[in-house]
Amino acid sequence: MSVLTRDTVGRAGGRSAPTGSAPHRRRGWWTTRRRDQLAGLLFVAPQLVGSVLFVLIPLGLVFWYSLHEWNVLAGTFEFVGADNYQAMADDPNLPSVLRVTALFSIGLVVFNLSLALLLAVLLNQRLRGTVVFRTLFFSPVVVSLVAWTIVWGFLLQDNGGVNGALGVAGVDGPNWLRGDWTALLSVIVVQVVKNVGLNMVLFLAALQGVPAELYEAARVEGANAWTRFRRITVPLISPTILLTSIITVVGSLQVFAQIAVLTQGGPGTSTTVLVYYLYQRAFQFHQFGYGATLSVLLFLIVLVLTVVQWRMRRKWVFHEQ
Amino acid sequence: MRNRLTAVVALTALLGLTACGGDSAESDGPVTLRMTTWSANEAHLKLFNEIAAEYTATNPDVAGITFDPIPFESYTTTLTTQIAGGNPPDLAWVLENSAPDFVTSGALVPLDDTLKGAEGYGFDELAPAATKLWQADGKLYAYPFSTSPFGVFVNTDLVKSSGAQSPAELIAAGQWTWQNALATAKAVQAETGKAGLVVRDFDYKGWDFLSTVWTGWGAQAWSEDGRTCGFNSAEMVEAMTVLHRGIFVDKALPGPGTTADFFAGEAGMTITQISRASLLEGQKFGWDLVPLPAGPKGEYAVIGQGGMGVLKQGRNAEAAADFLAYLTNPANSAKLAQFFPPPRTSLLTAETLAKTNPLLSPEQLQEVVIDGIADGVVKPSHTGQAELNQAVRAALDPLWRPDADVRGVLDGVCTAITPLLAK
Numbered sequence: 001m002s003v004l005t006r007d008t009v010g011r012a013g014g015r016s017a018p019t020g021s022a023p024h025r026r027r028g029w030w031t032t033r034r035r036d037q038l039a040g041l042l043f044v045a046p047q048l049v050g051s052v053l054f055v056l057i058p059l060g061l062v063f064w065y066s067l068h069e070w071n072v073l074a075g076t077f078e079f080v081g082a083d084n085y086q087a088m089a090d091d092p093n094l095p096s097v098l099r100v101t102a103l104f105s106i107g108l109v110v111f112n113l114s115l116a117l118l119l120a121v122l123l124n125q126r127l128r129g130t131v132v133f134r135t136l137f138f139s140p141v142v143v144s145l146v147a148w149t150i151v152w153g154f155l156l157q158d159n160g161g162v163n164g165a166l167g168v169a170g171v172d173g174p175n176w177l178r179g180d181w182t183a184l185l186s187v188i189v190v191q192v193v194k195n196v197g198l199n200m201v202l203f204l205a206a207l208q209g210v211p212a213e214l215y216e217a218a219r220v221e222g223a224n225a226w227t228r229f230r231r232i233t234v235p236l237i238s239p240t241i242l243l244t245s246i247i248t249v250v251g252s253l254q255v256f257a258q259i260a261v262l263t264q265g266g267p268g269t270s271t272t273v274l275v276y277y278l279y280q281r282a283f284q285f286h287q288f289g290y291g292a293t294l295s296v297l298l299f300l301i302v303l304v305l306t307v308v309q310w311r312m313r314r315k316w317v318f319h320e321q
Numbered sequence: 322m323r324n325r326l327t328a329v330v331a332l333t334a335l336l337g338l339t340a341c342g343g344d345s346a347e348s349d350g351p352v353t354l355r356m357t358t359w360s361a362n363e364a365h366l367k368l369f370n371e372i373a374a375e376y377t378a379t380n381p382d383v384a385g386i387t388f389d390p391i392p393f394e395s396y397t398t399t400l401t402t403q404i405a406g407g408n409p410p411d412l413a414w415v416l417e418n419s420a421p422d423f424v425t426s427g428a429l430v431p432l433d434d435t436l437k438g439a440e441g442y443g444f445d446e447l448a449p450a451a452t453k454l455w456q457a458d459g460k461l462y463a464y465p466f467s468t469s470p471f472g473v474f475v476n477t478d479l480v481k482s483s484g485a486q487s488p489a490e491l492i493a494a495g496q497w498t499w500q501n502a503l504a505t506a507k508a509v510q511a512e513t514g515k516a517g518l519v520v521r522d523f524d525y526k527g528w529d530f531l532s533t534v535w536t537g538w539g540a541q542a543w544s545e546d547g548r549t550c551g552f553n554s555a556e557m558v559e560a561m562t563v564l565h566r567g568i569f570v571d572k573a574l575p576g577p578g579t580t581a582d583f584f585a586g587e588a589g590m591t592i593t594q595i596s597r598a599s600l601l602e603g604q605k606f607g608w609d610l611v612p613l614p615a616g617p618k619g620e621y622a623v624i625g626q627g628g629m630g631v632l633k634q635g636r637n638a639e640a641a642a643d644f645l646a647y648l649t650n651p652a653n654s655a656k657l658a659q660f661f662p663p664p665r666t667s668l669l670t671a672e673t674l675a676k677t678n679p680l681l682s683p684e685q686l687q688e689v690v691i692d693g694i695a696d697g698v699v700k701p702s703h704t705g706q707a708e709l710n711q712a713v714r715a716a717l718d719p720l721w722r723p724d725a726d727v728r729g730v731l732d733g734v735c736t737a738i739t740p741l742l743a744k
């Protein structure tokens with residue numbers, strides 16, 4: 001960055017200044033080094049300002065709000081200390097919400113990563129038509145999430161397209177979005193099909209970086225396809241597996257639109273995940289202080305999971321060994 | 322040194338941004354008012370804008386009034402988020418189910434003095450049945466601009482082709498009961514393949530719309546004082562049993578996860594508010610509007626309400642209250658009556674309403690609208706309604722299965738909401 005900066009600034013200065021002037025005057029405090037630093041900072045400033053304004057300040061405010069009882073309608077904002085945290089510890093709904101969140105995340109991560117890897121391996125072959133399939137599997141990623149979910153909502157209705165297709169095959173499909181476990185399964189599948197293309201592309205890129213001679217050597221040694229996959233492919237693409245698993249875990253904990261559009265947390269509370277519960281508490285029940293407390297919990301869960309994954313990388317990620 | 326530079330750059334940028342987004346200080350010049358509504362209907366907005374233009378023409382202190390439609394499904398959530406975000410509207414429509422929260426929290430400005438003080442307002446002619454929900458401690462916190470009874474719209478073509486007795490025939494014979502209504506609905510479904518009877522906006526989530534059914538059995542979601550759960554009463558169990566049989570055995574009502582829009586010709590009958598009559602304009606099928614069928618407790622009516630209030634946290638509460646008095650004065654109420662049944666007794670006559678409701682006959686207006694407003698039970702509402710809503714919806718979900726134990730599920734609803742009712 002600094003090399004590029006010095007170069008760019010120098011050239012620009014050269015063009016604008018008439019010959020014979022002193023472009024590199026060093027007058028005390030305003031040294032080249034400082035000027036480079038300022039240029040560098042200006043380059044990162046847009047990102048920095050964005051992060052401060054829209055991430056760090058709101059994050060700080062969430063902690064602050066979680067210590068308050070905030071009645072939006074009455075316009076009152078009272079400091080209550082740790083009361084909201086105590087209420088969270090006593091919240092009878094929370095265990096069920098956390099259980100659903102865990103089920104959802106585990107289901108999503110396992111299903112998404114294994115499907116993405118399978119598709120990537122299949123599409124990594126030199127066969128006709130792979131480009132078409134790659135495009136096909138990737139296209140849902142660029143579709144608007146809400147539009148995607150609404151269409152799936154129609155398809156998953158009792159008299160919708162999915163059951164219509166099953167009916168042709170002679171199968172009497174369940175009422176997907178109204179059954180306890182089928183609702184959660186439906187939301188997971190809708191989300192996986194939407195995003196599996198992204199992980200697939202990342203895996204594809206990683207697979208293409210695996211040197212062919214390693215496979216040749218293994219073949220000479222008599223290793224079969226499964227062994228080659230397990231001993232060569234998986235270790236060599238493990239940095240990508242780490243990356244995709246972190247992205248997918250974090251993403252799975254933040255799922256909201258799918259739940260809001262498809263099930264509204266029902267039937268019963270079988271699809272009420274933490275983010276949706278937080279939304280209900282804060283925005284529907286007007287309990288902004290308690291909603292902020294739940295956000296802090298979500299933040300801590302994401303933080304802990306990410307740190308754990310990051311620490312574990314030394315154990316199984318190839319380049320970290 | 323680097324740290325100091327970082328701080329300087331960040332601070333400068335921050336100041337620049339806040340200067341752009343900052344609110345200009347309150348000025349003494351004319352103000353602009355904003356009202357949130359849940360209707361994006363062009364005809365509604367056109368009328369509002371006309372009344373607003375007349376108002377601003379004679380009130381130089383108000384430069385303009387904007388009407389800000391918010392989708393019905395997320396209306397209250399969006400409104401409270403706007404308030405929380407420091408951007409409250411000056412005036413807002415309030416749904417009946419959030420009326421207790423808004424009225425008792427102190428979010429709204431009391432309107433009595435402004436309305437009574439407005440020239441020729443006729444405050445005393447507001448029907449007590451209509452204003453009851455919007456009062457606390459003897460003060461009126463929102464004007465019930467719409468008091469709209471629920472009725473049954475009938476697709477006469479579908480009913481005719483099913484060969485079943487039409488609601489009009491049943492009414493003439495004095496047999497317009499739930500039992501016969503469900504029989505007609507069952508016949509429509511069996512003969513035409515379309516949905517029989519749709520409780521509009523219920524969709525197995527908006528359970529409060531089922532009060533249009535269970536009130537016929539004399540059941541209530543909770544007692545008048547809001548303290549005792551009514552879901553496991555004998556009346557409620559009976560009403561829900563009939564409904565459950567209608568859905569899962571007779572298929573008289575479409576089951577969960579099935580959509581059918583009456584106004585698109587997909588259902589024989591629908592229960593909804595008469596303010597939806599405008600959706601029938603230009604429809605190809607024949608239709609009728611009749612009162613709700615009689616239940617075991619006899620004839621009954623259910624009303625849904627909308628109030629208009631002035632937000633205390635708004636910047637121009639005084640000007641907003643003054644505009645509200647103008648918007649709801651007798652002359653403008655008469656104009657609004659074409660869409661929203663007014664709370665003014667002088668306007669609640671079949672003749673007046675007929676002038677502005679050309680789609681409905683004087684008999685329909687008298688039977689469904691005027692009688693409905695006089696005798697109607699307002700849809701259930703309670704403080705903390707959103708939380709109650711969610712708790713009831715979740716606890717009722719097990720009922721919407723063919724093999725449900727009605728009594729057991731309803732006991733479960735009471736177990737779930739009793740702690741909330743006590744709050």
